[in-house]
Amino acid sequence: MGIEIGGIFGLILLIAGIWAIVQTVQSRASTGAKVFWVVLILLLPFLGLVIWFFAGPRSARY
Known part of the structure; x- marks a missing residue:
């Protein structure tokens, strides 16, 4: 298993950050x-x- 826990956490953090920025811009x-x-x-x-x-x-949207 080559992927580290930190790498998965970093990827999740990146995706959540992009989602939050998109939601903010659309607000x-x-x-x-x-x-x-x-x-x-x-x-x-x-x-x-x-x-x-x-x-x-x-x-x-809300």
Whole structure:
């Protein structure tokens, strides 16, 4: 088994980060708020995702 646990966790974190950024960009939040959340997610991948999950803007579909 060549794939490490850290590699799988990193891949999941990358996918979740991309999904969160797409959801943020599609939200009805202001441009400034969108920029803030995208930067937070990019600079603090795990913590930024956790904060975004609880406090971030939601998609415009809801």
